[in-house]
Amino acid sequence: MESLFGRLTELVKDYNKIIIASHKNPDLDALGSSLGLSSIFNAMGKKTYIFIDPDSDENNNTVKQALSLVPNFNYVSEKNYSKLVSDKTLLVVLDVHQQERIVCPKLVDEISDKVVLDHHIKMGNYIRETEIFYIDSSLSSVVELIAFYSKNMSIPISPVVASIMLAGMEIDTNGFNVKITEKTFEAAAYLISLGADPIVKQNLLKESKDEFLRKADYIKSSYIYDKDMAICLLYATSTTPEELAEISEELLNFDGVKASFTIGQLGKKLVGISARSIGDVDVCEVMKRLGGGGHTNTAAVQVENTTIKALEKALKKVLGEIKDEDNLA
Numbered sequence: 001m002e003s004l005f006g007r008l009t010e011l012v013k014d015y016n017k018i019i020i021a022s023h024k025n026p027d028l029d030a031l032g033s034s035l036g037l038s039s040i041f042n043a044m045g046k047k048t049y050i051f052i053d054p055d056s057d058e059n060n061n062t063v064k065q066a067l068s069l070v071p072n073f074n075y076v077s078e079k080n081y082s083k084l085v086s087d088k089t090l091l092v093v094l095d096v097h098q099q100e101r102i103v104c105p106k107l108v109d110e111i112s113d114k115v116v117l118d119h120h121i122k123m124g125n126y127i128r129e130t131e132i133f134y135i136d137s138s139l140s141s142v143v144e145l146i147a148f149y150s151k152n153m154s155i156p157i158s159p160v161v162a163s164i165m166l167a168g169m170e171i172d173t174n175g176f177n178v179k180i181t182e183k184t185f186e187a188a189a190y191l192i193s194l195g196a197d198p199i200v201k202q203n204l205l206k207e208s209k210d211e212f213l214r215k216a217d218y219i220k221s222s223y224i225y226d227k228d229m230a231i232c233l234l235y236a237t238s239t240t241p242e243e244l245a246e247i248s249e250e251l252l253n254f255d256g257v258k259a260s261f262t263i264g265q266l267g268k269k270l271v272g273i274s275a276r277s278i279g280d281v282d283v284c285e286v287m288k289r290l291g292g293g294g295h296t297n298t299a300a301v302q303v304e305n306t307t308i309k310a311l312e313k314a315l316k317k318v319l320g321e322i323k324d325e326d327n328l329a
C-alpha cells in the first residue's frame, strides 16, 4: 500500500487536471473516497474535479444529503466535462474497475492516462492500459485506502468529508460486520481523529419511514430454505442491485440465517441476485455457478432473458449441488 501511495504522488505531478470518477448509482464509498482523494490532490495544488451531477434525480437520498454538506468541491458532469479533457488530464477511477460500470464510460476512451483504485474482486473486462491499476479485495472499502493515503501523506481531510467517508465505510461493511480487518478499524479511528462526527454520519445513514416499510414488506415475504438460508423474491416492476443488496444484508440479521439471496427484476429481461453470507457459506461460489462473482460473503449475479421464478429454481439447484459436493468431501 505504501508503495502505491508513493507512485500515485509521483504520477499526479505530471498532470494539471485530475478527474475522479466512480460507478453509476454512486454510494457513500464512491462519493466519500472521491471527496477524500479530491481533498488530498487539492492540497497538493492539483485542480481536481469529481464527476457527479449533484442535481441528478438518479442520486439516492443519502448521496443527495451528503452532497449538500460539501458544496465547495468542483463537480463536473456529462454537460460540462469535455473542456477539461486534454493530454495533461489524469482520470482516477474509484470503487469500480470495469468501463461499462463507470458513471460516464466514454471518459475511459477520451482520457488516455488512467488510474484505477478498487476493492472489488477483479473481473475479466477490467480497464486496460492504466498508469496505475490497484485492486485490493481485502480492503473494506475504497474509503479505507484513501484514509491511509491521507495519513501516509500527512494531509488532513476536513471533518465533514471524514464523516461522509466513515459513513461509506459503515455501508460497505454492513455496519462493521463484514469485510473488516484490523486495518478497517485503524482507518476508522484515523477518520475519527480527523473529526468525523458520529451524529453527521448517523444522519446520513437514516432512512425514510416509507423506505423502511417497503423493505419490511419484502422481508416479510422472504422464506427460509434448507434450514439456514433466506430467500427473498422481489416482485416489484423494477429494482436496483443496491436494493437487492440491502435486503440480503437485512436478512442476515435474523437468527439462524447463514446466507441470504434476494432476487429481483433489474431490467426488462434482466434479473439479478444479491447474495450475502456471514461466512460459513461461500456465496461467491454459488454466484459463480450462475455466471456471477464477488467475495466469499458478498456476491451477485445478473442474468439476461430469464424470470425471477426461473432464477430462483436455478439458485436452488446450485445450492443443492454444492451441498452434495460438500457431503461427499
Ligand SMILES: [Mn+2]
Residues within 6 Å of the ligand: 029, 030, 095, 119, 140, 141, 142, 172
Ligand atoms: Mn465500495
